[in-house]
Amino acid sequence: MTAASPAPAGTPGPAASPAPAPGARRPVYTFLGPEGTFTEAALLKVPGAREAERVPAPNVNAALDAVRAGTADAAMVPIENSVEGGVTATLDAISTGPELRIVREEVVPITFVLVSRPGTRVAEVRRIATHGHAWAQCRGWAAANAPDAVHLAASSTAAGALALLEDTAQPGDAAICAPIVAEEHPELEVLATDIGDNPGAVTRFILVSRPGALPPRTGADKTTVAVPLPEDRPGALMEILEQFAARGVNLSRIESRPTGQYLGHYFFSIDVDGHAADARVADALAGLHRVSPETRFLGSYPRTDGTVPEVAAHVSDGAFAAARTWVERILGPDAG
């Protein structure tokens, strides 16, 4: 891993060209590190990422700031988990500050192992270092098998595991991480495998780059927005939701987050089925901008599951085009 130099202005983002042309600069991807995180596993699923320069970041903010500063072309970060829900560090960081765009998503199945320095027994474990989302998925197992253990927050699963190899580690320390970390570090002993409480748990990750050309519409797309709730307006949330409902746009995720400005000020982080190039989604985005002018468009990108939404005839692209033609005919050629 090397420190990345700023990407030249105007360099096509990784979304635009995952495989660089011969002789072209290799794209630089950063990710929530260190090596061995689930986020790195998500990044390695991106075509071309194995050949690209990959730079681990100590936390989500650092990864996103590297993209903003131009030292990385794109960042892979976790956004939501099927058990624990949204990764608030990511939801907040992409929704504020200089604008970023989601250009791709990856969904990774998650299995956890418990590791320690050799010679520790599970019942002797007193502290378990791991990422908060990993702890949330293993706390039932920990309560049953290591009842005296407390959670020690780590910036990532791999960071928690690698800290066991430092001089600061104490007897009774263990960590929850991905199996690959133990495979790469034989100095760590695996005390238990498959310790997640929810078989089938998955985490969704997003690849984020600077604003540029949108990934093309595939027909199976997702669009993400951050919508501040207009203040002191009864029914404001209903007005926001109406923009989608009236245009037959399905929501696949909605979470409220504090803006951080003052108590009681919220924005909604929302994923919808469809691409900004779909007439019904474009029309809903325009409606959102009217209702909440600080609405932030965070990207349209292909869905990993390839699910194509059913679109009712009255909200198809053709229906919107016909409606526009009808209105234009009413206004006539001289309408200002």
Ligand SMILES: O=C(O)C(=O)Cc1ccccc1
């Ligand atoms: O810490 C990691 O390995 C991550 O990539 C973040 C995370 C933590 C727990 C579940 C999924 C992703």
